[in-house]
Amino acid sequence: MLLKNETNSRSLLATWKNRDKKTVGDSRISKAPVGATIPLSSGQQRLWFLQRLLPENPVYNYAESFIFKGELNEAAFEHSLQSVFEENPILRAYYPYEDGRPIQVTDESSKVDLKRFDLSGMPKVDQEKQKLDLLLSDARRHFNLNEFPLIRTTLVKLNNDEHVFLLTMHHIIFDKWSMDLFLKELAAHYLAYSTDFEIEKKEENRLQFADYAYWRKNRELDAIQMAYWTKKLGGEIPLLTLPTDYSLPANPSYKGTSYRTKFSSTLSKRVLDLSKKMETTPYVFLLSVYYILLHKYSNQKDILVGSPISLRKDTALENIMGFFDETVVLRTSVLSEMTFLTNMQIAKTWNTEYRMLNIEYRISDKELAGCIDHTLLSATATEEQIKQLCEEAKSYG
Template sequence: QLIEIWKEVLFNEHIGIKHNFFDVGGHSLRATTLVSKIHKQMNVNVTVRDVFQYQTVEQMAEFITSIKGETYLSIPAAPRRTYYPVSSTQKRMYILSQVEGGELSYNMPSAMIVEGELDAARVEEAFRNLIQRHESLRTSFEMIQGEPVQHIHSEVAFSIEKIQAEKEEIDTHIDRFVRPFNLQEAPLLRVGLIEIRKDYHVLLFDIHHIISDGVSTNLIIKEFIQLYEGELQPPLQIQYKDYAVWQHSEMQSERMRRQEAYWLNMFDGEIPALELPIDYERPSVRNYEGDIVEFTIDKQISDGLKEIEKQTGATLYMVLLAAYTTLLAKYSGQEDIIVGTPIAGRAHADLEPIIGMFVNTLAIRNYPEGDKTFYTYVQEVKETMLNAYENQEYPFEELVQKVNIKRDMSRNPLFDTMFVLQN
């Protein structure tokens, strides 16, 4: 049974009992998926730290036989009502979406080139079926008695935007396609189809982050293709609203109290603000201006990173985070650095097939002091991340409310930079 779970998580049918999880495509995100599936299918609560310690099926099976079982509890369906609470992440996102200058900050646009003939009517029908299947795609948001809530509509009007254009006009049409959403009007999803030729299209897709995340985007694409090809989908056991209600009730549990204690201890006392050297005065309020710098890491550096991974037992993410925080320390002259990092937030196996906003933000505090060797520091970062993974379900929004930080409209609370390794 265990080896079948490994095959499913690693998308690899050739897993043997002596294969190392991290050598055959495993990483921290898949480790979280692995432990949630083991809990659901085997009623044993293994942690991400255990995956790092018992890295083969053989070692893990031996470990599992030595520990006490723990019954898997499914997320219950919420009682029917007109309005449902938003999740903690949605609440913060709703508020920030209303800030002037942040209207497009939470759009998640993407574009795909489709070669070969495409039936626009079937594309539209597939998306309509997808919207009907997932309540999050039929959800709008309102403010009631000072609190944001979500309202699920039984039906919503939806049609794709059809555009005929020349190839050189594609960028112009993409720019026009991405525009602000009104959170009070569902669906918070747009689909466009640019026809260049009968056998060459660009499929445009934009969705508000309040109802979606990176994992959800992959789910939408996968299920759209299946629905377009006429495949039937298995019924969903729960919807996003059920998760939101469950999350609220879980905040009172002993498990969440333990996680809260971990984070409050991490940020006890004075909390540093990152002071990078800047060439102009920081604006009094964040204005959301920015730019993108793209570069490629050459093979020699890439091979060096893999070698550090091997020698330290850390993941590529951990090695890169150690390098990034070391760089920030050199620029700022500070040796107490906090960096934000997103985590998928799907630690419960029931959430795997659900489209919605599950991402939590972890505030990671490290100490890149000058007298440490880089290898020693990587080990410290690894330990910090393993602790963070064990406490990943505590909402960042709750932490912000409970720690002692000076409010500054020109800064993000707790950290000013984020580090993301996109799988």
């Protein structure tokens, strides 16, 4: 939706994106004490619970493939990978269950395991099939969060001037932002190893994801924010009933797809202009449209929408790899007798500061059941599994 030739639109979006970020100098985050037990962040904890519920399901695998054109110095590439691993402890993290809770541990002595496959002698058709088989089999192989590594690297040689790099990891250690950081660091190290270019060394005592997770777990919760969310998400949670062609299967496959569409320049500009006129963001504007659409299809007034957000509110976190994503539940009432503007104002009531709240408190059996999709619990988990997870949740607190 960003317009390439619209300077005002670009600066407006940049202002919205960075409006509440803390500067490095104002950062409240400090290093975790030496030897401290590192907890999971709230987002990691959510993924950990879901993975425990479906231990052999690769739904939270994050897989990417990259094509390298031209001559590749494989030794320099492997050295570069090793350097990135050494500089970013999150890539060497795993999550054993100790003393009634999962903790974050870094494998200090690990080396990158780059698997190599040479397909250069194959016919083109067989080569493409083998390459796809390698990618899919790796992407579909689940990880055990209790064990290192939670990342797999593979280099496939197609010919002397073309290689494919396969990167698969569990989402618990990586978000999309981290992928960009990973590729930039990998490219910088490769350039340094391949030439006489000298790379700028990072500070040894810089912040890492473990420091963030420790800080977030041990900070004081805001009573006002807690009261806000308790009220906002209290009471009966309605299930959105949309008209579908088929009923939900008893055993969901978790296979799906996504459809993307691109706004035209004219429509993008109208959305930006209207958002500015209504003193809101394009996100809230489009979210309001989405609420109304769901209301029209379901004929329900009380609607909840899950929305992914990034917790990189502090500029000190911008260059740190890790899983900073979180899912917040946005609840609103859509009333057909009200105007769009009124409905948008209702949707706008959730405050950006409140939505960043990490609700960390003891989870009861009922609360755990409420935070996991009902079809997931009823269709794929036994009563004993649910009971065990509830006990683990309460002890983790």
